[in-house]
Amino acid sequence: MTTNPTSFLTPEESIQVDKALLSPPEKFLTRLTISSLRLLTQIARDQNCAIEQLSPREIIDWFENEARQRQDQPSSGTFLQW
Template identity: 60%
Template sequence: MTEDSSIQFLTQEESAEVDKALLSSPEKFLTRLTISSLRLLKTIAQQEGVTVEELTPEQIIAWFENDGKIRREQGIEAATLKW
């Protein structure tokens, strides 16, 4: 998964664009989350070898479990999500 280690799910520029939008604070949060989620779903789909539309909840859950396992066993830099 190190090939995805440079993925940025929301850039500072995009976040600034969301800040400029005529949205409430909760709407801005949801907008940022949605943009980030789309990028993450694309990453998961690519790693699973399917389209985003073909992803199942089970595949998404398994992906998160695997990414967490990589983080615990190999360190945060080896995982896709850096938290």
């Protein structure tokens, strides 16, 4: 399984979700949950803590910092690239 900052769901994972016996809303939520896990893992890594220790404020701060970095240095290679 390989991922990069612009891919929060691998093609293999997407196929697995598509094959799952889930309704479309459940498939969407599954994709969102897998992607969220990737983001939370990166945020925890950046904060040097376990995912369980992250507070909502730390998550918000991380996203604000990412946005600031993209605005100030568009080619800086931030984690989120869109």
